[in-house]
Structure formats: structure tokens, C-alpha cells
Amino acid sequence: xxxxxxxxxxxxxxxxxxxxxxxxxxxxxxxxxxxxxxxxxxxxxxxxxxxxxxxxxxxxxxxxxxxxxxxxxxxxxxxxxxxxxxxxxxxxxxxxxxxxxxxxxxxxxxxxxxxxxxxxxxxxxxxxxxxxxxxxxxxxxxxxxxxxxxxxxxxxxxxxxxxxxxxxxxxxxxxxxxxxxxxxxxxxxxxxxxxxxxxxxxxxxxxxxxxxxxxxxxxxxxxxxxxxxxxxxxxxxxxxxxxxxxxxxxxxxxxxxxxxxxxxxxxxxxxxxxxxxxxxxxxxxxxxxxxxxxxxxxxxxxxxxxxxxxxxxxxxxxxxxxxxxxxxxxxxxxxxxxxxxxxxxxxxxxxxxxxxxxxxxxxxxxxxxxxxxxxxxxxxxxxxxxxxxxxxxxxxxxxxxxxxxxxxxxxxxx
Amino acid sequence: xxxxxxxxxxxxxxxxxxxxxxxxxxxxxxxxxxxxxxxxxxxxxxxxxxxxxxxxxxxxxxxxxxxxxxxxxxxxxxxxxxxxxxxxxxxxxxxxxxxxxxxxxxxxxxxxxxxxxxxxxxxxxxxxxxxxxxxxxxxxxxxxxxxxxx
Ligand SMILES: Cc1ncc(COP(=O)(O)O)c(C=O)c1O
Numbered sequence: 001x002x003x004x005x006x007x008x009x010x011x012x013x014x015x016x017x018x019x020x021x022x023x024x025x026x027x028x029x030x031x032x033x034x035x036x037x038x039x040x041x042x043x044x045x046x047x048x049x050x051x052x053x054x055x056x057x058x059x060x061x062x063x064x065x066x067x068x069x070x071x072x073x074x075x076x077x078x079x080x081x082x083x084x085x086x087x088x089x090x091x092x093x094x095x096x097x098x099x100x101x102x103x104x105x106x107x108x109x110x111x112x113x114x115x116x117x118x119x120x121x122x123x124x125x126x127x128x129x130x131x132x133x134x135x136x137x138x139x140x141x142x143x144x145x146x147x148x149x150x151x152x153x154x155x156x157x158x159x160x161x162x163x164x165x166x167x168x169x170x171x172x173x174x175x176x177x178x179x180x181x182x183x184x185x186x187x188x189x190x191x192x193x194x195x196x197x198x199x200x201x202x203x204x205x206x207x208x209x210x211x212x213x214x215x216x217x218x219x220x221x222x223x224x225x226x227x228x229x230x231x232x233x234x235x236x237x238x239x240x241x242x243x244x245x246x247x248x249x250x251x252x253x254x255x256x257x258x259x260x261x262x263x264x265x266x267x268x269x270x271x272x273x274x275x276x277x278x279x280x281x282x283x284x285x286x287x288x289x290x291x292x293x294x295x296x297x298x299x300x301x302x303x304x305x306x307x308x309x310x311x312x313x314x315x316x317x318x319x320x321x322x323x324x325x326x327x328x329x330x331x332x333x334x335x336x337x338x339x340x341x342x343x344x345x346x347x348x349x350x351x352x353x354x355x356x357x358x359x360x361x362x363x364x365x366x367x368x369x370x371x372x373x374x375x376x377x378x379x380x381x382x383x384x385x386x387x388x389x390x391x392x393x394x395x396x397x398x399x400x401x402x403x404x405x406x407x408x409x410x411x412x413x414x
Numbered sequence: 415x416x417x418x419x420x421x422x423x424x425x426x427x428x429x430x431x432x433x434x435x436x437x438x439x440x441x442x443x444x445x446x447x448x449x450x451x452x453x454x455x456x457x458x459x460x461x462x463x464x465x466x467x468x469x470x471x472x473x474x475x476x477x478x479x480x481x482x483x484x485x486x487x488x489x490x491x492x493x494x495x496x497x498x499x500x501x502x503x504x505x506x507x508x509x510x511x512x513x514x515x516x517x518x519x520x521x522x523x524x525x526x527x528x529x530x531x532x533x534x535x536x537x538x539x540x541x542x543x544x545x546x547x548x549x550x551x552x553x554x555x556x557x558x559x560x561x562x563x564x
Contacts, residue, residue, distance in 0.1 A: 349480035351453075352453075353455075353479040357538075358418050370454050382475050383455075384453060384454045385456040412419070413480075
């Protein structure tokens with residue numbers, strides 16, 4: 001990378017923020033290419049979490065003592081950081097969840113009772129590129145409510161087929177929930193087209209931004225959706241905290257999901273009244289330190305310049321893709337016109353799981369498997385793929401190491 | 415890389431490329447399906463019993479990694495003609511070796527199983543080596559069932 005160019009990332013400097021990268025695995029420099037599963041954490045995040053437990057260890061929203069006030073201020077402060085990250089003005093639209101999985105379960109279980117509720121025969125639309133987190137919650141709720149789950153198909157290139165969307169979106173469609181970027185093969189979906197069609201019939205629109213939040217600017221205003229969710233641990237934050245953003249007027253009308261402490265105004269054994277949005281959706285003691293760590297992570301990501309991160313990663317992905325394509329016996333899976341997050345591939349005559357073990361022996365951490373997208377794997381006729389996913393700290397040397405480890409696999413299986 | 419050569423010995427590569435008894439049996443007496451959700455390995459295993467109850471023929475079909483496929487292939491050779499009791503005993507012996515609980519060398523008639531001993535250093539791969547075996551035991555236990563490494 002050209003370190004002198006103000007428009008490009010100084011990756012060498014960035015790497016210093018990630019102590020986890022500075023280690024040997026099986027006698028080789030660690031090459032971490034599994035950020036899509038979870039990202040490495042920068043020092044700023046670790047320090048934020050550490051300081052919560054060292055200085056501000058108290059529960060939130062329920063004490064007048066100093067530590068509780070500090071913890072509450074820091075916790076609530078993160079709502080504003082998230083609002084800034086998403087480019088929205090009202091931080092009460094930010095709900096803390098454990099991540100995308102919990103957000104989707106919250107949405108499925110509350111939207112089904114919004115206004116007149118889901119009726120048997122109503123439809124929910126997802127996509128064939130989606131992660132299980134955007135499939136199973138809707139399946140479960142459909143079993144309960146009698147709604148019908150519809151799926152936008154994809155072509156051999158791994159792109160959603162949007163030419164006949166009207167076949168999938170009709171007056172019966174209540175919810176359209178799709179992933180922004182495929183964690184399995186890296187397709188960036190044309191969500192503008194999908195959501196525009198959804199709005200025409202008044203369907204609720206939900207974006208799974210798990211794999212776009214760490215890589216590109218995402219603004220619900222520009223995207224024009226009703227809900228958007230991402231997981232903190234994939235955006236350089238700790239595990240245990242994620243975000244669900246929703247339009248306030250919708251959130252206000254939605255019933256609570258889980259009941260308990262923190263989400264109520266008054267409780268008697270006859271009935272309870274609920275706190276306001278967003279607290280109504282945050283029952284029980286949250287993962288306070290993880291939320292505060294998430295705030296530090298988003299500030300860190302912003303400070304690097306998200307556009308720069310995006311173009312740096314895009315360049316790396318292009319390098320990986322074209323290098324893999326030039327190797328014999330290597331098959332890149334999917335050929336999306338817009339790619340982020342990862343490149344998925346297979347090797348002739350080698351099962352991805354065997355490849356992963358050998359690559360790990362070379363210090364290269366990649367993921368082999370179905371990537372929680374079993375329906376997509378089935379569509380592509382593959383039991384599994386090898387996935388190399390990038391983060392802001394990856395560089396050309398990592399790409400070289402990846403390619404060398406692929407060669408090592410081929411030698412063993414030659 | 416030498417440790418990788420040890421894990422992926424010639425015999426494993428050979429059996430994974432040309433698995434023995436990779437076929438459906440006519441009129442099997444027992445069958446089971448094994449599945450490893452972590453890596454997506456899937457195996458269908460069938461057994462024919464002889465008149466004296468021995469496992470007279472074992473066949474399998476698998477979509478699986480090299481270690482899993484080779485292990486299934488070598489299983490079919492190793493257990494052919496064995497009684498159910500012997501088969502269970504060999505399973506226990508194999509299982510305790512690949513999990514590192516037992517370090518004694520195999521008796522000479524089980525020497526082929528030695529190629530999987532290296533797996534004990536790769537905990538995430540132990541399930542690959544044992545899937546076919548679990549599936550066989552499942553078939554014996556239930557006559558028909560689904561085995562899982564979970
Ligand atoms: C596209 C996508 N959606 C949802 C999820 C689920 O995220 P989490 O496990 O953090 O809830 C993932 C994680 O792999 C993902 O990649």
C-alpha cells in the first residue's frame with residue numbers, strides 16, 4: 001500500500017492497533033483472513049472494556065451512586081456514537097441487542113403482532129444468499145402465525161435475480177428482510193431495487209448489515225429501510241453487543257419482546273406498563289462492557305475513514321480473486337459484479353476442510369464450511385467452500401501468504 | 415509441512431481418492447446416516463450380515479473430507495467378516511487412539527488404523543476420523559438411524 005497517499009490507509013500503522021495479529025501460529029506469522037466470522041480487536045476496544053471493569057463497574061439505569069451514574073452515562077453515550085455511525089439524528093432509535101441473530105428474533109416476534117398482526121397467508125420475503133440468522137427466525141414465526149416464507153432466488157454468478165421481483169413481492173408481502181452483503185460468497189446485493197419494490201406494497205423493510213457495517217458506509221436514511229441491524233463483534237467490537245436500528249414511529253407501535261427488569265415503567269401483579277423506546281426492548285442487565293466496547297470500536301472504525309477502509313479492502317479482494325482465478329484447479333465461487341467482505345473458492349480434488357487444516361498449519365486462518373448459508377450452498381451444488389475474508393489490517397503480504405498456503409495444500413494433495 | 419505429511423499420509427490420500435466399498439449394497443440388513451454439521455460431512459453406511467451374524471459386507475457413500483472418507487474406506491476393509499462384538503471392540507480401540515486416550519500401538523491386524531493416529535493433534539478433525547465409525551455403531555444399535563458427531 002502506498003503509505004504516502006492521504007487517500008489510502010496506512011495499513012502498517014493500523015496493524016499496530018491489533019495485538020492479536022502479532023503472534024506466530026505453527027511457527028508462521030499469523031495471517032488472519034476470517035474477519036467475516038469475527039474481527040480481531042483493536043487496543044482501544046480492549047482498553048474501553050477493561051476500564052469499565054476497573055473503574056465504572058456498576059449496573060446501568062438503577063443506581064444513584066457515582067459508579068452507576070458513570071456506567072450509565074458511558075452506556076447511553078454509545079447510543080449517540082451509533083447514531084453518528086449510522087448518520088441518524090435520534091439516538092432513541094438505537095436498540096442494543098446481542099447481535100444480528102437476536103435482532104432478527106426480536107423483529108420476527110414483535111412485528112408479527114404489530115397493528116393487526118400477521119395473518120395466515122401473509123408473506124415474508126428473504127433472499128437465497130441470506131445467513132441462517134435471517135432465515136430461521138422467520139421460519140419459526142411462520143410456523144406459529146401461518147405466514148408463508150418466500151425466497152428471492154440467485155443465479156450461478158451468485159447474484160440475486162431481481163428481474164421479476166413482482167413475482168415475489170405483492171400485496172400479501174408484510175416483511176422484506178435481506179442481507180446487504182453475503183457472508184458466504186461476498187455478493188453486495190442491490191438492496192435499493194428490492195426495497196423500492198417493497199415500499200410500493202407497504203411492506204416493512206429490514207437490512208441485515210452484519211457484513212456491510214465493517215466494510216462500507218451504511219446509512220438507513222440513504223438506504224431508506226425501516227430496520228437495520230449489525231453485530232458489534234464483526235465491526236471490531238467485543239462479542240455480546242450489537243445494534244438494531246429502527247424507525248421510531250414503528251418501534252413505538254411495536255409490543256415489547258422479552259419482559260423483565262429495565263424495560264418496564266411500573267409493574268403490579270395485574271399488569272405492567274412499559275418503558276419507552278428503546279428501553280422497552282432491552283429487558284434485563286445488558287452486556288454493559290461490550291456495549292461500551294462497541295462504542296470504542298465504531299469510533300475507531302470511523303477514525304480510519306470508512307471510505308478508505310472500503311477501497312483498501314476492495315483492492316485486496318480483487319487481488320485475491322484474480323490471483324486465485326489464475327491458478328489451475330482453483331474455482332472462485334460466484335462472480336458478483338460488486339464484491340465486499342470475502343472471496344469463496346474450492347480446490348479440485350480437495351475438500352475445504354482438509355485445505356483449512358493445511359492452511360492453518362501455514363499460519364493462515366480462513367474458514368471452511370457452509371458459512372451458515374446451507375440453502376445457498378445447496379443451490380450452488382457445493383457442500384462447503386474455503387472463504388478468505390478481509391479486514392482493514394490485511395495487506396499484500398497476507399494475500400501472498402494466502403496464495404502460498406493454497407499451493408501447500410495442492411502439494412500435499414498432488 | 416512435515417506434520418501435514420504425517421496427517422495426510424499416502425494411505426489416507428489414496429483411500430480418499432479411491433475409496434474401497436464406495437457403493438450401495440443390494441438388500442442391506444442395516445443402514446445409518448452420519449452427519450457432521452461442523453464441516454458438512456455426510457455419510458450413508460450399509461451393512462449386510464452373514465448367516466452367523468458377522469458383518470459380511472459394508473458399503474458406504476460419502477460427501478466428505480479426505481480424513482472422513484479414508485476412515486470410512488478403511489473401516490469397511492477392517493470390519494468385513496468381523497462379529498458385531500469384535501466390531502464394537504475395534505471401534506472403542508480406534509476411538510480411544512484418535513482421541514489420544516490410549517497410546518499403545520495397535521495389534522498387527524489393526525495396523526492400518528495407525529495412519530489416523532496423527533489426528534489426535536487436531537481436535538477439530540477427530541470427528542472427521544470417527545464419523546463413519548459412529549455411523550456404524552448407530553446402525554448396529556438401532557438398525558436404522560441417524561448418527562451425529564455432535
Ligand atoms: C450476513 C450475516 N448475518 C447474520 C449473522 C449472524 O451474526 P451474529 O452471529 O453475530 O448474530 C452473520 C454472522 O456470521 C452474518 O454473516
